[in-house]
Amino acid sequence: MDIRVFEDNLELDTAAARLIADLVTTKPNAVLGLATGSTPIGIYRSLVELSNKESISYKGVSSYNLDEYVGLTPDNDQSYAYYMNEHLFSKIDIPLNQTHLPDGMASHLDAFCNKYDRMLEGAHVDLQLLGLGHNGHIGFNEPASELSAGTHVVTLDEATREANARFFASIDEVPTQAVTMGVGSILKAERILLVVRGTDKASIVRRALTGPVTTDCPASLLQLHARVTVLLDREAASLL
Numbered sequence: 001m002d003i004r005v006f007e008d009n010l011e012l013d014t015a016a017a018r019l020i021a022d023l024v025t026t027k028p029n030a031v032l033g034l035a036t037g038s039t040p041i042g043i044y045r046s047l048v049e050l051s052n053k054e055s056i057s058y059k060g061v062s063s064y065n066l067d068e069y070v071g072l073t074p075d076n077d078q079s080y081a082y083y084m085n086e087h088l089f090s091k092i093d094i095p096l097n098q099t100h101l102p103d104g105m106a107s108h109l110d111a112f113c114n115k116y117d118r119m120l121e122g123a124h125v126d127l128q129l130l131g132l133g134h135n136g137h138i139g140f141n142e143p144a145s146e147l148s149a150g151t152h153v154v155t156l157d158e159a160t161r162e163a164n165a166r167f168f169a170s171i172d173e174v175p176t177q178a179v180t181m182g183v184g185s186i187l188k189a190e191r192i193l194l195v196v197r198g199t200d201k202a203s204i205v206r207r208a209l210t211g212p213v214t215t216d217c218p219a220s221l222l223q224l225h226a227r228v229t230v231l232l233d234r235e236a237a238s239l240l
């Protein structure tokens with residue numbers, strides 16, 4: 001694994017944005033796997049700045065997001081669809097019909113999951129951006145004795161709902177379920193960019209990157225991938 005540690009969050013954002021921008025510049029029809037949460041917000045901000053400055057076009061790019069809450073409509077400001085429009089899609093020239101997110105409002109979720117997997121199989125993600133949950137989740141693949149390879153519906157851990165409650169008016173409003181890409185789909189990406197910040201994630205970073213490969217820590221499966229770049233701030237790297 002290529003692990004890079006940054007003193008400054010802006011430097012980290014710029015480095016991540018640079019990697020994505022360089023990919024799109026060299027491969028105008030690149031396929032991006034995108035993530036949400038607080039971690040990528042600064043990366044998307046830097047990417048938009050860089051793209052404006054260097055006139056980078058996303059007209060040929062397509063994107064697939066990792067996950068979405070079940071039961072939130074795209075116009076709900078806590079949905080990941082809303083987040084992606086707010087932080088990225090509305091600020092670059094990517095055609096919206098080339099952006100894809102799991103549909104947490106699908107009336108037949110299992111059928112939707114199969115459809116998403118078929119789309120992913122045909123897409124071949126060039127670069128998958130990932131954050132890390134405090135319990136080692138990637139996307140919404142929560143620690144468990146077994147993990148799913150493909151897209152599936154997941155019941156969120158209480159700890160995950162609590163961690164994400166900060167974005168909602170109260171924890172009662174945090175959905176109990178989500179649709180997430182499976183670990184198998186994540187690992188199929190050509191390159192993975194894992195970004196983690198903060199002291200509160202230092203111990204899970206250590207477990208994920210240096211601990212045993214186990215479904216109890218889904219991010220530890222990234223150790224099996226040949227091309228993972230990890231960008232950490234000093235705090236997240238403090239136990240390595």
Ligand code: GLP
Nearest residue numbers: 036037038039131132133139140
């Ligand atoms: C969320 C998302 C993940 C994200 C993680 C960390 O629940 N489903 O994709 O990487 O948890 O979030 P944050 O960056 O806000 O700490």
